[in-house]
Amino acid sequence: MNQIIIFHEFEIEIIRKRIKNIHLRINLEGQITLSTPKNIKEDYLLEFLESKIEWIRTSLKKTEAKIKYSNKKLTHGEKHYLFGKELVLNLQEEKVKKSEIFLLNNTNLVMRVHPTVSQRTREKYMQKWYEEKLILETEKFFEKWEEELGVSKKELVIKKMKGKWGYCECRRKVICLNTELAKRNIDFVEYVVLHELCHLLVPNHGPDFKKLLNIHMPKWKIIKNSEEI
Numbered sequence: 001m002n003q004i005i006i007f008h009e010f011e012i013e014i015i016r017k018r019i020k021n022i023h024l025r026i027n028l029e030g031q032i033t034l035s036t037p038k039n040i041k042e043d044y045l046l047e048f049l050e051s052k053i054e055w056i057r058t059s060l061k062k063t064e065a066k067i068k069y070s071n072k073k074l075t076h077g078e079k080h081y082l083f084g085k086e087l088v089l090n091l092q093e094e095k096v097k098k099s100e101i102f103l104l105n106n107t108n109l110v111m112r113v114h115p116t117v118s119q120r121t122r123e124k125y126m127q128k129w130y131e132e133k134l135i136l137e138t139e140k141f142f143e144k145w146e147e148e149l150g151v152s153k154k155e156l157v158i159k160k161m162k163g164k165w166g167y168c169e170c171r172r173k174v175i176c177l178n179t180e181l182a183k184r185n186i187d188f189v190e191y192v193v194l195h196e197l198c199h200l201l202v203p204n205h206g207p208d209f210k211k212l213l214n215i216h217m218p219k220w221k222i223i224k225n226s227e228e229i
Contacts, residue, residue, distance in 0.1 A: 007049050010056060014045065024052055026059050028067070065227070069183045074122050080109050082133060084185035101129040127179060131158045134182040134189075141193040148216065151200040165192045168199035184227050191223045 003014040012032045022045075023035040036045060049056075069081060076091040087109040099113040099122075113122060135158060146152050154173040166177045175196045181189050194217055202209040213220045 007046070008053060010060075012049065016040075022048060024049075024056075026056070026063060028063065030060055030063050030067070032056065032060075069180065072126075074111065074119070074126065081183040082109070082130075083137065083182065083189065099125055101125060127160065130179050130182040134158055134177060134179060137182070137186070138177065138189065138193055141190045142197070145194050145197050145216070149197055149201060149212075151197055153197070153200070166196045168196045168203075170199055170203045173200060187223050188227045191217060191220055194220075 002016075005012050005014060010032055012034055015033055015035045016038045017035055019035060019037055022037070022040070025033050025035070027033075034045065034049065068079075072078060072080065074089065074091065076089060078089045080087045080089050082103075085106070087103070087107065090104065090108045090110045092110060092112040093115040094112060096112055096114055099111075099117060101109070101111050104110050111122065111126070113125070135156070138156075142153065142156070152173070153175045155175070157174060157176040158179055159176065160180065161176075161178045164178065165181060166175065168175050177192065177196070181192060195213070198209060198212045198216075202212060217223070
């Protein structure tokens with residue numbers, strides 16, 4: 001028989017089964033389930049959950065971010081984000097010769113496309129729009145931090161990535177940024193730019209690298225922890 005418990009601030013479903021080990025899962029909707037052997041006592045389960053409480057919080061934060069920022073269907077009225085600001089998608093399907101995406105009153109994101117344009121093509125248009133916005137917005141950050149650090153990149157690449165916000169090819173002086181950054185808070189975007197430029201001076205994440213960040217952006221840890229990939 002399944003049981004619902006309230007543990008800390010979370011609602012958790014306990015599922016007793018004929019299994020040997022305990023399994024803690026969080027699905028894409030943020031629902032937490034704990035599958036457990038039938039003979040395990042409740043006190044032990046509570047101790048187990050207590051040991052996993054930070055993992056639960058971190059995983060839920062990642063799941064909420066994924067729901068908030070990703071897997072968009074590009075439907076009318078859908079919420080989208082540009083540098084942390086919420087926008088409402090205004091989908092206009094009209095017999096236009098050229099598709100376009102633009103902001104209206106800083107609250108609406110207008111996508112004007114011909115009704116025959118496929119979903120995949122619409123997604124490519126949106127991806128391209130975000131890439132262009134990210135290039136424009138980070139230009140001032142690169143100029144600022146390159147001058148302050150005394151370094152210079154040779155090339156900037158913008159593309160969608162999984163599991164990382166950016167990376168630096170130190171020898172070639174190429175910096176790559178994740179397109180998804182265009183959706184996140186602007187302070188976090190600046191931190192990522194600084195982070196990658198610091199790698200032109202220190203190629204690893206050791207003490208010297210952290211010292212650079214501490215000098216130039218004392219609150220970098222707080223800013224870094226404000227967003228999840």
